[in-house]
Amino acid sequence: MAGGTKRLPRAVREQQMLDAAVKVFSRNGFYETSMDAVAREADISKPMLYLYYGSKDELFAACVGREASRFMQAIEVDASPSLPASQRLRAVIAGFLAYVDTNRDAWRVMYREATGQAAFASLAHANRERVVDMTAVLLKEASKHAPPDTDFEMYAVALVGSGEAIADRLASGMVELSRAVDIMWSFIWGGIRGERSDTKG
Amino acid sequence: MAGGTKRLPRAVREQQMLDAAVKVFSRNGFYETSMDAVAREADISKPMLYLYYGSKDELFAACVGREASRFMQAIEVDASPSLPASQRLRAVIAGFLAYVDTNRDAWRVMYREATGQAAFASLAHANRERVVDMTAVLLKEASKHAPPDTDFEMYAVALVGSGEAIADRLASGMVELSRAVDIMWSFIWGGIRGERSDTKG
Numbered sequence: 001m002a003g004g005t006k007r008l009p010r011a012v013r014e015q016q017m018l019d020a021a022v023k024v025f026s027r028n029g030f031y032e033t034s035m036d037a038v039a040r041e042a043d044i045s046k047p048m049l050y051l052y053y054g055s056k057d058e059l060f061a062a063c064v065g066r067e068a069s070r071f072m073q074a075i076e077v078d079a080s081p082s083l084p085a086s087q088r089l090r091a092v093i094a095g096f097l098a099y100v101d102t103n104r105d106a107w108r109v110m111y112r113e114a115t116g117q118a119a120f121a122s123l124a125h126a127n128r129e130r131v132v133d134m135t136a137v138l139l140k141e142a143s144k145h146a147p148p149d150t151d152f153e154m155y156a157v158a159l160v161g162s163g164e165a166i167a168d169r170l171a172s173g174m175v176e177l178s179r180a181v182d183i184m185w186s187f188i189w190g191g192i193r194g195e196r197s198d199t200k201g
Numbered sequence: 202m203a204g205g206t207k208r209l210p211r212a213v214r215e216q217q218m219l220d221a222a223v224k225v226f227s228r229n230g231f232y233e234t235s236m237d238a239v240a241r242e243a244d245i246s247k248p249m250l251y252l253y254y255g256s257k258d259e260l261f262a263a264c265v266g267r268e269a270s271r272f273m274q275a276i277e278v279d280a281s282p283s284l285p286a287s288q289r290l291r292a293v294i295a296g297f298l299a300y301v302d303t304n305r306d307a308w309r310v311m312y313r314e315a316t317g318q319a320a321f322a323s324l325a326h327a328n329r330e331r332v333v334d335m336t337a338v339l340l341k342e343a344s345k346h347a348p349p350d351t352d353f354e355m356y357a358v359a360l361v362g363s364g365e366a367i368a369d370r371l372a373s374g375m376v377e378l379s380r381a382v383d384i385m386w387s388f389i390w391g392g393i394r395g396e397r398s399d400t401k402g
Contacts, residue, residue: 031232115313154367154376154384161366162359169358183355187389 017042017052022063026105030060030113057119064114067106068127074099075131085141086189092138094181096163097170101180104171111164132156159188218243218253223264227306231261231314258320265315268307269328275300276332286342287390293339295382297364298371302381305372312365333357360389 008016020042025033035056039046053059075095083091100107114124136156143150166184169175175183209217221243225234236257240247254260276296284292301308315325337357344351367385370376376384 112316151380151384154370154380155388157366157370158363158384158388161369162363165358165362165365166355168362169355175355179352179355183352183359187356187359 013044014052017044017049017059018063018066021053021059022067022105022109025060025063025113026108030056030117035059060109060113060117061120061123063106064110064120064123067103067110068123070103070106071099071110072127072130076134085138089135089138089142090181090185092135093163093184097167097177097180097184100167100170101177107167107171111167128160132160135159162187214245215253218245218250218260219264219267222254222260223268223306223310226261226264226314227309231257231318236260261310261314261318262321262324264307265311265321265324268304268311269324271304271307272300272311273328273331277335286339290336290339290343291382291386293336294364294385298368298378298381298385301368301371302378308368308372312368329361333361336360363388 017038021033021038024038024041028037033056035046035049038059039049042049049059053062075092081088110127111124114120132153133156136152139155139159140146140150140152143152146152163184166175166180170177170180218239222234222239225239225242229238234257236247236250239260240250243250250260254263276293282289311328312325315321333354334357337353340356340360341347341351341353344353347353364385367376367381371378371381
């Protein structure tokens, strides 16, 4: 195996190393992950791994960076401006949850591990703020009947927080994708009381 | 100062050490906190701190344990069974956010730090599950008009996630308590579209 990978182009090998690293970081957490374990998972030598990524911090930063841009791409593509805002909002939620569903390790590394490490918390924080801002804009466009003083940013904070919690369940296989999307959607849009029932609390 | 604290009863001194530790853990994070810094903050000697808490792990566990039981007490007291379920739900949300507002350091240590450390994640996880279960029961009792197949547990997951996100804003002073409670309440109950407006999405 190791011999067969020797002639791979640098970019391909980098991605393979990151794939392996995401897997190991997700399984063991940042502090319990060793460069040895990542090298083993990637089926390369440890010196080779160090040649590409000089330290565990650097390797982790590269993982978080790659996953964060994939993540942003996944949810931004779905916010196509040709759709009405409420449908774009639903598409973003669906895109977000579909990303998590197919990138469970990446989700754990990016959100659970990165936010717990002081050195990477600001990166994770900046990503979350971008998602919150994007969500606030969509919520505002989609909510024509909301009172004029509605604080869309705080609603977006709440929505992103609930989305992350549902995503955690999804990443650990406790709920199916389509059900997760329905729940998120009815949570913010239909409300817990049911779509057309009595609106008195 | 150090001399004046020598004759304090053990229980009082323990609480003072935990107060100091929560403050330092919240400021620096788990990994960047030293026993030295906690001893300094508590105005005691490092050997004295080790006498009470044998290691940083033990000290952190004691912090998380104390804050978790205070937290559960704060929100369970507010779920008085004499009120209708929807009012109890609101009281729990208000109690939760009031706890966070007056215990900002504790909140950060218990939720942000503890969930990021593999060794303590299961404790934090167990607490969150208790809150989710309690919320699911209240949601179910409060939602007489919800469709019969409503997945209250997943709604509770979403609600607790949004509550944690709002709590983070509260703990960093970005929103006021009363406003945070209103937003949480209208988020789950009134929905983003406004209390009595058109219910078509």
